[in-house]
Amino acid sequence: MFSSLLRRAWAVPSSRLTVPCHSLPSPSTLCCRLSSTAAATAPAPFAPQEIPPNPDDFASIKNAISNETYRAITVRPYKFQTMSEVQKKVLGLLPNLALPYPEAKAPRDVMVRARTGTGKTLSFLVPAIEARMKVLEKVGKKALQENNLVNDTDLESRAQRVFARENVGTLILTPTRELAVQIAKEAANLSSNHRDFTTHTWIGAMSKRTQMRDFMSLRRDIIVATPGRLRDLMESEPEVKRSLATTRQLIFDEADTMLEIGFRDDIEAIVKDLPPTPERQTFLFSATLQPKVKEVARKHLAADHTYIDCIKEEDSPVHASIPQYHTVLPSASEQIPHVLRLIAHDQLTNPGASKIIVFLPTTKMTQLFSTILQTFGRSILPTGKTTKVLEIHSKRPQVTRSRVSEQFKSDKSGASVLVTSDVSARGVDYPGVTRVIQVGIPASREQYIHRVGRTGRGAMAGQGRGDFVLLPWEVGFVSWQLTDIPIKPLTVAETKTQLSELAKKHDADPPAMPKPNFSGKRFQRETVAEFQVPYTPLLDEYDRLVSEFGPRLDVEAVTMTMTSLLGYYMAKSADLRVSQSVILEGIKSWSTDAVGLDQVPYIPQSLLSKLGVSDNRTRSYGTGRAGQYAKPRREGQYERSSRDGSYDRTTRDRKQAPWMGRGSQRVKDSRPRQEWSYKEHQSGGFDEGRPKRFSYGDSDYGGSRSRPMDASRPRRPFRDWNREEE
């Protein structure tokens, strides 16, 4: 019983536990905290005993960290009591981990693997703050020594201030802007009791002038940066380069992605100007660390670094308690209705507490889904118009991205959906996410894990759910890439049945939702979810959806989406173990079956050649003739394979379905992965959070800068995707 109490203490603020120890069973930690009270009242023969704190509690590292940091963790603003496994293992290395070089004993570098949402951020920020404070303490003492003084607070703090304004303490590198902002906020919270402690955030799309002004005038304790902006500042501002050459600590969050080929140029250029190891201490943290990344990582770490692995070899890399399901759709026409059904399922399962993230593979696809959800979801989802649909991807202005991200973080409406690209896949902490839905395959197995990890975090460990929705030809991803992940099959038919049962229950006994609060002067601006009653009749609408929105969607916008998908998926044929022509046919069918276009849009030959794929056309055939090229869908190619919509293929179907072929390792090995140049990356052609080689899919193909459309072809004006149809 006590162990379960402790486990639950993740959610219990420590201040609440200040009760007399005799009223509790036997928690040693609490007795320890209250030992002075006990001492005052205890009879003389039983002198107070020093009971060591529970090793799982932050109290056990109290003497290894400064009082200011300890208070920030356990009192304000965090009120955490129990350490997670990763925190216990990393913070257990304190105080040595935070001692300045050369006093500290080796090993000082660490590489850490721990599941998503288990508090890795705090694990690296505490040593970062402590290391900085220790260095400053040393600087103060040195100033006293040089002046032959024993005590002079003014002199000490003057010396510390000068030092802190010239030298950088810790540099933290992250793949995305949202994550950088989040870490910087957490660093500010954790250091809030240390006077004048300053954290800088250097990310793209924010004013360099402001960043430089703050850097020149304030302390330089911690810098949290994305590699692009950091490199830019290092190359253009001599003072940045000079100051970074004094950095004592380098931290890679989401280390595996930071060390992948896409970021490698930037990282190497940055690290070259930092002090070498062992003078510089390096931490690498991630939920996923493949063997090849570990090899690259060793280049940046001291040879005698510590490797902390909180995931046992035989365990799943995702929280085993998060149920995960994959649905292989019988036909592309089921894609949007099925996603809507999953959202409805979540809203009915968690009435008034539903918070969903939908991941899409490209920015154009994200825009398309967001538009469809905003337009149609609001009429057929259980929470109707009160459903909040938010959209984030790298093509949105940074101000909007930050606003939307904050909005979703603080959302308590009970019916919100964040439609996003991979910019939200790693590290971002959205509290209370009840379900993660992935539509289409992620960039890699690791990205799948990180996406699912947006649910079941922190105090909600083990709660939540993951759904993975695949087109028929994407099935290879589950068969070949997710072999070690406990993911169960779920058919469209099963989802329909479950939803219909939930709807019946809902109609029989609609949940009582809190009414918006109009009392007093304060008007509660947050919309609270309201349910449509009766809901069961609306379930029939799902199947009519595609024919409804098909004619209302802009053909050119769908073409752009399709082009972005081509760029993304062509590089994935080895992962899926299907040929590129199967993918091409699959995406063409998607444009008619899933989004309801009358005919497949024109795809320029030049784009297909660039992607290294042919659809058996000659160059002259079809050039500039979008309408003429478009051909009707091949009847029956992606038809439903069974009457109830389940994925139950007959032998005949199996023969006809090329994606069911498993391919061979030889094909996989012989085909090089597509990689894209730094130039493409600089031109904005990549979605942050994902290495550049995936840039093509999310790039401006189909976008405003370099559209592969035939220039002579008359175009329809591009619709504003964020507005509802007038």
Ligand SMILES: Nc1ncnc2c1ncn2[C@@H]1O[C@H](COP(=O)(O)OP(=O)(O)OP(=O)(O)O)[C@@H](O)[C@H]1O
């Ligand atoms: N000891 C703790 N007790 C309770 N909650 C905690 C504790 N440590 C961290 N948390 C909370 O858990 C959540 C997840 O933490 P964090 O974002 O650091 O996870 P992570 O391991 O870095 O995840 P990811 O791999 O996705 O980046 C945060 O909301 C954080 O405030």
